Amino acid sequence: MIPFPFKSTCTPTLATPAFPRFSALLRSRLHPLCLVASLLTGITLPAQTSQTAPQSAADAAALVRRAVQHRADAEKTHQPLRYQLRKVDDRRDTTKEIVETRDGDVARLIALNGKPLTPDAEQAERARLDNLAAHPDLQERRHRTEIKDAARVSHLMALLPDALVYQPQGTVPCGSGECFRLSFSPRPGWNPPDLEADLLRGVAGEVWIDTRQERLVRLSGSFIADVDFGFGVLARLNQGGTFTLEQTEVAAHDWELTRLTLHITGKALMLKSISTSLTQEASHFAPVSPSLTYRDAIRMLEAETP
Secondary structure, X not given: OXXXXXXXXXXXXXOOOOOOOOHHHHOOOOOOHHHHHHHHOOOOOOOOOOOOOOOOHHHHHHHHHHHHHHHHHXXXXXXXXXXXXXXXXXXXXXXXXXXXXXXXXEEEEEEEOOEEOOXXXXXXXXXXXXXXXXXXXXXXXXXXXXXXXXHHHHHHHOOHHHHEEEEEEEEEEEOOEEEEEEEEEEOOOOOOOOOHHHHHHHEEEEEEXXXXXXXXXXXXXXXXXOEEEEOOOEEEXXXXXXXXXXXXXXXXXXXXXXXXXXXXXXXXXXXXXXXXXXXXXXXXXXXXXXXXXXXXXXXXXXXXXX
16 A cells, blocks of 8 residues: 655655655655554455455454564565645645655655646756756655654554454445455553554544455544554644545555545644644556656656656
8 A cells, every 4th residue: 555655744644765756745744644544544444355244343353463474575576656645634735646666755846736837947956956866865864754654653563462452343335346345443451552652642533444355445533532652753733633644446456545635733842833734545556567667757857748
């Protein structure tokens, strides 16, 4: 699944070091809930036909535990992609063209507020890409950050089966046909091993999983308590915030995060207020060569008219 290349707000990606996909979900220092998104979108199961719904909390927990175990194997088959990412937040509406490479993601701004860039803005964007091509240390630094963030997510992924309680809720119609529905809530008495994991004490909601391939299709939830959180910055997120994620099969057995909404409030460093409403949508997916370098991606992006 794609980690959202939401470059300026969060970095999407449950990613391998080679391809930090949706790297924006992982850059969650300013908006920690993006980490929740990348954690919970990791609940994807092996691509196999199954119509057996979990019948108990133990069955649901086992399903999630298997999902965590299979996540790393599923990521190994991911082929790098090119796609468009539109992000609408409290400040502006941007559309970017994203290319995944072995050196990390490369993005080009192609629209503001749904309109093509002005000549001056287009020139500035090309100058930024030229500067990135001329200074590989900038890309290397970004890529190292993506890898470190991915390791943090992997650590928290391992805690999901124990941190949350899952309950089967039958099946529901969904975009892929039919989905198993699981509810989740914090496990009473669970003690987070570190401040980053403390986030999991305050989330509850539902997960929908495709019955044919056992892949996550939809996740929606909310913060049911105020929680402290540390992921590069100390923050407190207020009770009442909400999030929704949707995944789509964009190629055979390749499911990517295609929609994310966040509505959260809180405080960063216990002083600066956080208030975010964010919608991100990914589309126009196409495969690119696994051997692509970040400079190849820059040339590809600069050669085309948005």
